[in-house]
Amino acid sequence: MLDVKETxxxxxxxxxxxxxxxxxxxxxxRAGRANVAILDGIRVExxxxxxxxxxxATVNCPDARTIAIKPWDRKQIKDIEKAIMASDVGITPENNxxxxxxxxxxxxxxxxxxxxxxxxxxxxxxxxxVRNVRSDVKDRLKKAxxxxxxxxxxxxxxxxxQKLHDKYIKRLDDLIEAKNKEIMTV
Numbered sequence: 001m002l003d004v005k006e007t008x009x010x011x012x013x014x015x016x017x018x019x020x021x022x023x024x025x026x027x028x029x030r031a032g033r034a035n036v037a038i039l040d041g042i043r044v045e046x047x048x049x050x051x052x053x054x055x056x057a058t059v060n061c062p063d064a065r066t067i068a069i070k071p072w073d074r075k076q077i078k079d080i081e082k083a084i085m086a087s088d089v090g091i092t093p094e095n096n097x098x099x100x101x102x103x104x105x106x107x108x109x110x111x112x113x114x115x116x117x118x119x120x121x122x123x124x125x126x127x128x129x130v131r132n133v134r135s136d137v138k139d140r141l142k143k144a145x146x147x148x149x150x151x152x153x154x155x156x157x158x159x160x161x162q163k164l165h166d167k168y169i170k171r172l173d174d175l176i177e178a179k180n181k182e183i184m185t186v
Contacts, residue, residue: 002144015168022126069100123176
């Protein structure tokens with residue numbers, strides 16, 4: 001027979017994963033303010049293997065419009081610049097022989113709107129995942145009635161599931177609203 005508590009707990013874990021996915025994806029979207037997370041996907045050729053940028057250099061934000069990258073080995077400056085140029089970051093690096101600087105440009109109004117649309121698409125993916133979890137668990141609960149679960153227990157579980165669903169949809173909405181506000185703020 002189906003363990004209702006365990007099923008709801010697994011559903012909550014999957015919904016939490018969707019929220020974490022959204023939070024992670026939104027942190028990589030550049031909103032006009034310097035954020036080292038936009039460099040997370042960059043891999044640098046280092047001594048014959050490709051490694052994440054943060055494993056060959058120190059990456060920080062000295063101010064709101066600049067990202068500074070200080071390689072641990074000066075010989076790797078060219079490799080780091082090449083990796084940044086090949087990525088989809090869209091910023092041309094400048095170096096002084098010791099530090100690579102990325103100047104984050106102020107996005108135009110049109111670019112901001114495009115970023116908001118991009119964020120909303122990502123948020124919709126996360127919402128669809130939360131809805132799919134709810135649908136899967138509902139189906140499991142319906143089948144469990146045939147296996148001996150009482151209808152009262154099934155209804156209670158469905159109510160609990162709906163509360164979880166609403167909680168996570170609200171959380172996703174809050175995340176996307178905060179990111180859209182950050183993007184649209186000049």
